[in-house]
Amino acid sequence: MIRINDVHKHFRENYVLRGVNLEVNDGETLTIIGGSGSGKTVLLRHIVGLFHPERGTVEVDGVNLGEVAEEELQEVQKKMGFLFQDGALFDSLSSGENVAFGLRHQGLPESLISRKVAECLEHVGLSGIENIRPSELSGGMKKRVALARAIARDPKYMLYDEPTTGLDPIFSDVINDLIIHLQKTLKMTSIVVTHDLKSVYKVSTKIAMLLEGRIIATGTPDEFKNTTDPYVQQFLNGSSKGPIKLKIKEY
Numbered sequence: 001m002i003r004i005n006d007v008h009k010h011f012r013e014n015y016v017l018r019g020v021n022l023e024v025n026d027g028e029t030l031t032i033i034g035g036s037g038s039g040k041t042v043l044l045r046h047i048v049g050l051f052h053p054e055r056g057t058v059e060v061d062g063v064n065l066g067e068v069a070e071e072e073l074q075e076v077q078k079k080m081g082f083l084f085q086d087g088a089l090f091d092s093l094s095s096g097e098n099v100a101f102g103l104r105h106q107g108l109p110e111s112l113i114s115r116k117v118a119e120c121l122e123h124v125g126l127s128g129i130e131n132i133r134p135s136e137l138s139g140g141m142k143k144r145v146a147l148a149r150a151i152a153r154d155p156k157y158m159l160y161d162e163p164t165t166g167l168d169p170i171f172s173d174v175i176n177d178l179i180i181h182l183q184k185t186l187k188m189t190s191i192v193v194t195h196d197l198k199s200v201y202k203v204s205t206k207i208a209m210l211l212e213g214r215i216i217a218t219g220t221p222d223e224f225k226n227t228t229d230p231y232v233q234q235f236l237n238g239s240s241k242g243p244i245k246l247k248i249k250e251y
């Protein structure tokens with residue numbers, strides 16, 4: 001399981017995470033919602049060990065990521081797939097080589113690697129594009145290649161940073177179905193950061209809302225739909241009026 005305990009992180013005078021507490025049990029699909037700039041991506045980066053907390057701890061399967069040696073951190077990172085918000089594909093590699101990237105170090109035979117690459121591309125609706133370079137793909141296609149790369153190693157934990165942003169409604173639903181499929185068949189534990197409420201209600205077993213550096217509410221999709229918390233309500237209703245303070249001009 002993943003246990004986030006009192007995590008703090010700031011950049012200069014920007015206090016982004018101010019005591020985040022969150023637990024993700026094995027087999028769960030947790031979605032994290034919250035305003036743009038509230039720190040969702042920064043939090044995911046802590047969970048994969050790309051950032052370390054200034055205060056507090058991140059534990060994955062009992063390993064405190066801030067305390068372990070680099071090699072042990074890498075062992076933990078092998079259990080995790082991370083779909084970056086911007087895809088982060090290697091432009092110099094073909095799409096197929098991008099998907100194969102994490103498999104190359106496992107000493108697998110070439111035939112197995114190409115079969116796995118084909119299977120993962122099929123999962124995201126991009127069969128047969130192995131030889132096409134990322135620069136020749138649309139934004140949504142790049143995102144799907146990045147997702148294929150992230151799931152190729154069958155990670156125990158999958159972290160998705162806005163997996164459906166930039167995709168049309170039908171492909172967004174394909175990705176939702178894929179997240180559910182991975183949870184059901186491979187018992188993958190997922191953390192999904194998204195602004196896509198349809199996706200939130202469809203894939204989540206648990207939802208958490210990040211506001212002003214803390215998790216202000218957690219619950220099931222039904223609990224969120226019926227919430228009386230004015231902050232959660234404002235966010236889910238997508239209203240510019242309410243208790244959530246925005247640093248912008250009001251009209």
Ligand SMILES: Nc1ncnc2c1ncn2[C@@H]1O[C@H](COP(=O)(O)OP(=O)(O)OP(=O)(O)O)[C@@H](O)[C@H]1O
Pocket residue numbers: 011014016034035036037038039040041042043085
């Ligand atoms: N490497 C960094 N250096 C300095 N500031 C950073 C860095 N990464 C993030 N921040 C700041 O941390 C805050 C949270 O950023 P983050 O990317 O986590 O937001 P987010 O919740 O993912 O937003 P969005 O929904 O727009 O993706 C922002 O104010 C951002 O400017």
Ligand SMILES: [Mg+2]
Pocket residue numbers: 040041042085161
């Ligand atoms: Mg983000």
